[in-house]
Structures are given as structure tokens and as C-alpha cells.
Amino acid sequence: MRRDKVFVGVMGVTGAGKSTxxxxxTDxxxxxxxxxxxxxxTSVCPYTFTLEGKEVVLIDTPGFNDTFKSEAEVLKEIASFLGK
Incomplete structure (x- = not known):
């Protein structure tokens, strides 16, 4: 099976460099x-680019140990995004 779109969730603690x-x-x-x-x-946000003919979506997420949200809230937001 050939897939032309790849999704990659970028997760980690606050300040780890996910957005960087x-x-x-993606430039x-x-x-x-x-x-x-x-x-x-503050919210889950996808960023798309093309690599070797495939569409790659890097999904930026709020960090664990977030300043404003609990771990459960962060996980619920990620799960909600992925469910769509």
C-alpha cells in the first residue's frame, strides 16, 4: 500500500524544542x-510540507508539564485532533 501523506505528532515537555x-x-x-x-x-497545529513527493504533516502540540494546562487536557486536545 502506498501512502502519499504522512502524519508525525511532535510531543514532549514544554521547552524541549518541538516548535523549533x-x-x-518545514521552513x-x-x-x-x-x-x-x-x-x-497553546493548541494542536499541523504544518505541512512536501518531501520526496509525499505530503508530510508535522503536528505541533502543547508541551507536557505545560504552564497553563494539565497533562490530561493536553492529551485530550491531541486525541481530539487525531480523531478528526
Whole structure:
């Protein structure tokens, strides 16, 4: 089976560099990168680019140990996004 679209969830603790990784990988200037240890990414957000003819979607997520949300809230938001 050939798949032309690949989804990659980028998850980790707040301040680990998830958004920095996505910005570097996609070269998308709209990716907001925080420079403090407080949470910057507030919701699940997909960023799409093409690699070797395949559409790749890097999914930025709020961090675990988030400044404003509990782990359960972060996981619910990720699950809700993936369910769509």
C-alpha cells in the first residue's frame, strides 16, 4: 500500500524544542517559537510540507508539564485532533 501523506505528532515537555524542530523542518516562518520555559504553543497545529513527493504533516502540540494546562487536557486536545 502506498501512502502519499504522512502524519508525525511532535510531543514532549514544554521547552524541549518541538516548535523549533518543526520550524526548521518545514521552513515555515509562521511557526511561533518560544524562547522561555513558559508554554508558547497553546493548541494542536499541523504544518505541512512536501518531501520526496509525499505530503508530510508535522503536528505541533502543547508541551507536557505545560504552564497553563494539565497533562490530561493536553492529551485530550491531541486525541481530539487525531480523531478528526
Amino acid at each position: 524542530f518543526i520550524k526548521a523542518g 515555515d516562518e509562521s511557526v511561533v517559537v518560544g524562547h522561555e520555559l513558559t508554554s508558547c504553543t
